[in-house]
Amino acid sequence: MRGIEAHRPGVGHLIIQLEQAGITNVRIYCHDAIEILTDNLADNSLSAVHLFFPDPWPKKKHHKRRIVQASFLNLLAKTKARWLFSCRKTDWEPYAKSQGSFID
Structure with a gap:
């Protein structure tokens, strides 16, 4: 699973929630979603x-x-x-x- 959020405090809050829930299969990008979709994800x-x-x-x-x-x-x-x-x-x-x- 991947998550994209440009707002740093939102990413920090998400990381805390994931750790508390024991969820480890998430990759989080703290960046602009358009750039991630354009440059980092294959068709x-x-x-x-x-x-x-x-x-x-x-x-x-x-x-x-x-x-x-x-x-x-x-x-x-x-x-x-x-x-x-x-x-x-x-x-x-x-x-x-x-x-x-x-x-x-």
Whole structure:
């Protein structure tokens, strides 16, 4: 199993939880997910992708940082992942509406 998270405190918390649970079969990347998927994973290498609560990046100048965009979904298609599970929740209506156009 692999996990990708760019936020260092989130990675640290995950490591603590994994150690407490005795889980040892996880590789964690503390890096940008797009770069990991582009540079470190071979095509046809994933069976599933689970995406939990991606940041909405509400400021217009930061929209390019949103992970759920056409370019990200095209990148996932190269991995041939058979499943994409996405858990998204937001109280910001423009973000909710924009995301529906990608995963319908």
